[in-house]
Amino acid sequence: MLLIHCPHCGPRAQTEFSYGGDANVARPPAPEETDDRTWTDYLYLRDNAKGSHAELWQHIFGCRRWLRLHRDVVSHEITSCSDLPRPRTGNGS
Amino acid sequence: MSRYSFASLVRHGVMGHRGWKPVWRDPEPKSSYDAIIVGGGGHGLASAYYLAKNHHLNNVAVLEKGWLGGGNTGRNTTIVRSNYLLDANARFYEHGMKLWEGLSRDLNFNVMFSQRGVLNLAHSKGQLETFRRRGNAMRLNGIDAELLNRGDVAALVPGMDLSGNARFPIEGGLLQPRGGTARHDAVAWGYARAADRRGVDIIQNCEVTGIRRDRTGVTGVETSRGFIASKRIGLAVAGHSTQLAAMAGVRLPIESHVLQAMVSEPVKPVLDTVVTFGAAHLYVSQSDKGELVMGGDIDGYNSFAQRGNLPVIEHVAACLLALFPQFSRLRILRTWGGIMDMTMDGSPIIGTTPVPGLFLNGGWCYGGFKATPASGWVFAHTMATGQPHSLNADLNLDRFRQGRVLDEKGAGPYPWAH
Numbered sequence: 001m002l003l004i005h006c007p008h009c010g011p012r013a014q015t016e017f018s019y020g021g022d023a024n025v026a027r028p029p030a031p032e033e034t035d036d037r038t039w040t041d042y043l044y045l046r047d048n049a050k051g052s053h054a055e056l057w058q059h060i061f062g063c064r065r066w067l068r069l070h071r072d073v074v075s076h077e078i079t080s081c082s083d084l085p086r087p088r089t090g091n092g093s
Numbered sequence: 094m095s096r097y098s099f100a101s102l103v104r105h106g107v108m109g110h111r112g113w114k115p116v117w118r119d120p121e122p123k124s125s126y127d128a129i130i131v132g133g134g135g136h137g138l139a140s141a142y143y144l145a146k147n148h149h150l151n152n153v154a155v156l157e158k159g160w161l162g163g164g165n166t167g168r169n170t171t172i173v174r175s176n177y178l179l180d181a182n183a184r185f186y187e188h189g190m191k192l193w194e195g196l197s198r199d200l201n202f203n204v205m206f207s208q209r210g211v212l213n214l215a216h217s218k219g220q221l222e223t224f225r226r227r228g229n230a231m232r233l234n235g236i237d238a239e240l241l242n243r244g245d246v247a248a249l250v251p252g253m254d255l256s257g258n259a260r261f262p263i264e265g266g267l268l269q270p271r272g273g274t275a276r277h278d279a280v281a282w283g284y285a286r287a288a289d290r291r292g293v294d295i296i297q298n299c300e301v302t303g304i305r306r307d308r309t310g311v312t313g314v315e316t317s318r319g320f321i322a323s324k325r326i327g328l329a330v331a332g333h334s335t336q337l338a339a340m341a342g343v344r345l346p347i348e349s350h351v352l353q354a355m356v357s358e359p360v361k362p363v364l365d366t367v368v369t370f371g372a373a374h375l376y377v378s379q380s381d382k383g384e385l386v387m388g389g390d391i392d393g394y395n396s397f398a399q400r401g402n403l404p405v406i407e408h409v410a411a412c413l414l415a416l417f418p419q420f421s422r423l424r425i426l427r428t429w430g431g432i433m434d435m436t437m438d439g440s441p442i443i444g445t446t447p448v449p450g451l452f453l454n455g456g457w458c459y460g461g462f463k464a465t466p467a468s469g470w471v472f473a474h475t476m477a478t479g480q481p482h483s484l485n486a487d488l489n490l491d492r493f494r495q496g497r498v499l500d501e502k503g504a505g506p507y508p509w510a511h
Contacts, residue, residue: 001402002394015404019394019509022348040494043506044346044437048335050397073349073395 005081008063020056022046023068097201117289122296125322126154128476130329131301133157134166136454137329138284139469145291148477153293158300162281168431169462170354170388172367174211174272175236178227179499181487183234188484189467202283204275211272211367216261224267239268250366253416260415261372274378280465304340310449327452327476332432334455341448346437346493347456348508350391353401355428359383375412393509401430439511440499443472444481444489452476458511
């Protein structure tokens with residue numbers, strides 16, 4: 001069982017969390033201006049590192065915040081867990 | 094090397110079974126080969142066998158970093174089926190089913206293929222309707238499928254909780270009678286023996302550490318036993334496809350995840366069909382030794398560790414007891430994990446890569462074992478001719494860029510959801 005140290009709720013079992021995948025995947029800022037190859041890379045291609053992996057988890061049975069973890073995918077050691085930076089909101093109008 | 098037959102069994106029996114010899118050689122790697130296959134599991138060995146048999150390429154090496162069949166070939170739940178909805182998958186797996194039906198005879202090795210039927214259970218009218226659709230699609234592709242009501246299910250699998258009080262009451266199911274199980278180790282050994290007889294060098298304890306290429310394509314592989322040259326290299330290393338492809342500078346639409354399986358203690362014959370539980374995710378059958386063989390979902394996060402976590406084991410056990418309450422006192426004997434290539438659409442990738450001479454056979458998700466014969470058949474064709482076989486033309490790597498994904502579940506580009 002993975003023990004994830006949620007910065008808001010403390011150490012919690014993995015069953016409280018939902019996995020969100022590779023944290024380093026960035027959506028191209030302007031999809032309509034993006035060529036097919038870049039879009040394919042974003043949608044489908046992953047580095048699939050065998051070692052430290054930056055990944056997203058959501059604490060669905062807790063604070064419901066999205067978290068960014070660094071976890072070793074061979075030893076399962078979690079070396080960091082932090083809040084995902086809140087997206088900058090628009091001008092609100 | 095002698096053929097196996099009733100006469101050979103009697104002859105060895107008379108001599109006290111002391112005359113059996115190893116059935117494949119343990120050769121030193123040559124400096125070069127016409128084709129190299131990386132990965133000595135079922136897929137790699139089957140590919141080598143069909144390269145030699147169908148395409149007369151005998152100067153072939155299979156390189157395996159550990160021992161034959163020590164990866165996912167020896168870690169699956171041995172289920173064979175071809176009950177797919179989408180045409181490309183249905184045709185490919187059905188070709189495999191036909192090869193399975195003649196495999197023991199073709200290899201002269203008993204792979205213990207048992208067509209005991211694979212039953213998918215439905216728990217609502219709506220789910221049964223989706224099964225009806227898939228069953229009709231299968232029949233249009235020439236695959237056997239039978240839609241069962243609750244009474245049919247009760248007659249086929251006695252002992253299951255079919256009452257209205259069950260946690261997920263059973264409405265009916267979709268049966269593929271020709272589906273079943275096979276002895277997974279025998280598949281690796283049978284292909285290894287048959288490939289070796291045709292001159293294929295099977296080289297164990299030989300880890301590929303690099304892929305050498307020049308401007309025209311691949312030129313060979315660096316291994317723990319030195320450089321081996323070849324202009325034709327096939328990767329059959331599911332679980333680590335991304336790692337090997339990266340050696341040639343190729344990124345893949347694949348993540349590695351751990352899938353667990355487990356067996357109970359052996360009991361007398363109690364279940365003669367493969368049952369899959371459509372409410373959650375469980376597949377269970379009984380091995381010839383009497384163990385209940387079970388599996389469920391992947392653990393759900395990237396992993397290269399060949400071990401999983403307890404929540405999935407608990408979930409699988411809970412599913413089993415929801416179906417078969419009388420198994421509550423059975424004990425789990427062993428659990429283990431294998432690393433899956435989970436693709437972005439849940440379907441495999443067999444074909445060419447952007448690097449000339451480099452071929453990929455991977456992305457098997459949960460479904461690699463049953464595909465072994467078909468996979469070897471079309472991969473050998475692809476490696477020998479440089480072009481995909483008609484059965485794997487749609488399973489190409491380029492489908493992701495072209496938007497022609499084969500997403501059976503409609504789960505989207507989330508590998509852990511397939």
